[in-house]
Structure formats: C-alpha cells, structure tokens
Amino acid sequence: MKQKQIFLLHFSYWLIFIVNAFISKMVYGKDSFGVLNVTILIANFLGFYVNYFLLAPRFFNPKKFYLMIIGFFIGVFFFVLFRYSIEEMLLPSLMGFRNYAEGTTLGFYFYDNIYYSSLTIFVSTNLWFFQYYFTAEAERIKLIEENKHAQLQALKTQINPHFIFNSLNNIYSLVYQNSDKALPAIEKLSELLRYSTKDLEKDVISLDKEIGYIESLIGLEKLRIKNPEMLVIEKNISYPKINISPMLLVPFVENAFKHGDFREKGFVLKVSDDNKVLHFYLHNYKNQKTKDKASGIGIDNVKKRLEILYPKKHELYIKDLESEFIVDLRIIFPYEND
Incomplete structure (x- = not known):
C-alpha cells in the first residue's frame, strides 16, 4: 500500500x-x-x-x-x-x-x-x-518477480552453451570431411552468436527476430544435409513485432537437427500467429542410430520458461514416438503486446 x-x-x-x-x-x-x-x-x-x-x-x-x-x-x-x-x-x-x-x-x-x-x-x-x-x-510479489527474472536468466544462459555445442559438432564434421561448406558454416555461426549474445540479455525480442534465428539455424544446418529440399518450412506471420522471450522456439529446432533423420525424410516446420496466438508445429523423424540421453536439456528448459512466462496462456503437446518427434505449441500473447 x-x-x-x-x-x-x-x-x-x-x-x-x-x-x-x-x-x-x-x-x-x-x-x-x-x-x-x-x-x-x-x-x-x-x-x-x-x-x-x-x-x-x-x-x-x-x-x-x-x-x-x-x-x-x-x-x-x-x-x-x-x-x-x-x-x-x-x-x-x-x-x-x-x-x-x-x-x-x-x-x-x-x-x-x-x-x-x-x-x-x-x-x-x-x-x-x-x-x-x-x-x-x-x-512477496517483488520477490516472486525477482526470482522469476533470476530463474529466467539462469535458464537462458543454459541455452547458449547448448546451442554452441551442437553447432560446433556440425562444423567439426564439415571440417573433418574437408568440405567447402565449413567456412560458410563458421560465418553463419558467428552471425548467430552475435545475435544471441546481444539479445539473450533482453527480456523480450520481436517475433520476427526469433524466427530469424530459426531461419539462420536452418541455413547453417542445410550446409551438412544432402537433400535440403526435404526441410519443409511454412511461415505465416501477421504480427512480426510482437514480443516473445528470446530463444524460446530455437531449442525445438536444435533438437530436431540433433536427433533427426535427414537422409530420406527431413522435417516439417510451421509457424503462424493468427489472432495473436502463436502456433509452432514441428514434425521430424528420428535417427535411430543416435541415442543421446542428454537430448532433453533444451526441451526441459523451454518447458520451465513457458511455465514462468505464460502460465495458463500456453499449450505444449509433445509426442515422442519410436521413430517420430512432434511438437505442437500454442501461446496466447499477453495484452501488453497490443
């Protein structure tokens, strides 16, 4: 009072x-x-x-x-x-x-x-x-907000090392193969790191910037995939400047590339924001030869952040099947985005 x-x-x-x-x-x-x-x-x-x-x-x-x-x-x-x-x-x-x-x-x-x-x-x-x-x-409310902010900052700092680790693995593979794609891959990674280093410090970024990260990441991954045309991407964004927490969607895409089967199947990514409800859908096929027990770090991170940032304002459905992985996420953006 x-x-x-x-x-x-x-x-x-x-x-x-x-x-x-x-x-x-x-x-x-x-x-x-x-x-x-x-x-x-x-x-x-x-x-x-x-x-x-x-x-x-x-x-x-x-x-x-x-x-x-x-x-x-x-x-x-x-x-x-x-x-x-x-x-x-x-x-x-x-x-x-x-x-x-x-x-x-x-x-x-x-x-x-x-x-x-x-x-x-x-x-x-x-x-x-x-x-x-x-x-x-x-x-009490101030303490909750401070704890939320501290927890979000801690969660966001987990994303960057995880992202670097995955990307460096990909570049290492290109270098090992003496591929001429290695240098462009390093350049794209440096661009991604510049963006992520600057924007991870912010509470929110614009939706188009978050999607820009995803597109840059896909561009980086395409360098190592033999059939990049199998990556189906559908984007329908009406509110590109609407605010979203940085690196909230990227871990799903990272996870798809880390564990996906791109020899013959690829993946499908759809992003839309009709009526200011973000709909993120990702369907990829698993690489049965890869069994990484640490694969859930990025996904668990996103789940925690969604609970903090959008309580009762989001729906996240994940189907982790034997040979497929499906993410279906909807977020109702808060009124301050109007």
Whole structure:
C-alpha cells in the first residue's frame, strides 16, 4: 500500500472522529467544543499511535490469539494512562477542575475507559495490519518477480552453451570431411552468436527476430544435409513485432537437427500467429542410430520458461514416438503486446 493511501486512511479516521465529536455536542445540546473534547482527542491520538507503532507490531500474531488480547489491554492501559495524566493530574493543576469525580477508583476508571478506547485501539490495530499485509504482499510479489527474472536468466544462459555445442559438432564434421561448406558454416555461426549474445540479455525480442534465428539455424544446418529440399518450412506471420522471450522456439529446432533423420525424410516446420496466438508445429523423424540421453536439456528448459512466462496462456503437446518427434505449441500473447 502506498504511503499516500496510508495517510488518507489515517486522515479519514481522525476527520470522522472530530466530526463525530461536534455532532455529539449538537445532539446533546452543548454549544461549544470543550476542553474535555480536546483532552480525550489527545488521549486517543497518543493511544492510537503508541499501539500503531509499538504494540501492534509486537503483539499481532494470528497463530497466538492470546497475545492479541494482551496487546489490546496494554493498548487500553496506555490510553487510560494518557487520559488520567491529562484530565486528572494536569487539568486540576492548571484549570482547577477534573473530568471524573474526585475519589473515583482506578478500577472504575480503567473499566470505564475500555469503552472509550476500544474503537481507537481496534482501528489502530487494523490500520497497522492493512499496512503490514499490503507491504508484505508487495514484497512477496517483488520477490516472486525477482526470482522469476533470476530463474529466467539462469535458464537462458543454459541455452547458449547448448546451442554452441551442437553447432560446433556440425562444423567439426564439415571440417573433418574437408568440405567447402565449413567456412560458410563458421560465418553463419558467428552471425548467430552475435545475435544471441546481444539479445539473450533482453527480456523480450520481436517475433520476427526469433524466427530469424530459426531461419539462420536452418541455413547453417542445410550446409551438412544432402537433400535440403526435404526441410519443409511454412511461415505465416501477421504480427512480426510482437514480443516473445528470446530463444524460446530455437531449442525445438536444435533438437530436431540433433536427433533427426535427414537422409530420406527431413522435417516439417510451421509457424503462424493468427489472432495473436502463436502456433509452432514441428514434425521430424528420428535417427535411430543416435541415442543421446542428454537430448532433453533444451526441451526441459523451454518447458520451465513457458511455465514462468505464460502460465495458463500456453499449450505444449509433445509426442515422442519410436521413430517420430512432434511438437505442437500454442501461446496466447499477453495484452501488453497490443
């Protein structure tokens, strides 16, 4: 809760308190706002803020109700102490009169003032609780966001080494074969690394840039594939500048190239964003000779990021069959992309 809102709550309470005192005077036929009205206002004010700043933070504990009862009566005690000091000690010495009749016992004085102080202590405790709750809630939300950001940064840093490792394996194979495709492959990898190094630091990038990564990656992989025409790519993008987390789609494509069978079958990739719903579909055939137990790192990474970034706003279906791997992902983009 903002400080301005807290101030307005306090101000409203004291305004109502003073207005009520004037109304009471009118109802009971007294014309002036007397000295005793001022003294009880001072006693309420002092009791209110002693409870607000000292007692409520110390005794408020929903799990220990008895502490709250103790805190309430201590608050009443301070109200009584303030009122007694002002009306029964200070007023007689300065103005020659007191509020209660002389000889009034302390027991009666305390009991009588439970009535006058209860509302003040109750409101004071509740206002403190509201401030505490909203402050704690704001800190909790901030902590969640900070944890999300830290987790996303950690997840994103996992992508880059994984991506480099896969690409270097491909280039190593070209170099080993003395292929004239090795140099273009290195150039394309350097382009990809420049983009990824710069954009992985950002929270979001444009959708067309993410797809650009994928197209560059496919261009890099085509250099080692004998039949690149088997890579079927369909792109239908109406909102190229819509925001998306960087490297969110790339791991699926990486995974397809790492474990796919491109001798005779290739793969099918479809990307569209009709009505601002991203649809990413990828179907590839597995290379039965490759059995890499670490193949799930990139996919698991994406699953975690999707849960953090688009909770209840995405659907991810993965079919991991004996000879095929299918990814069907839909993301409903948030309203801030409008």
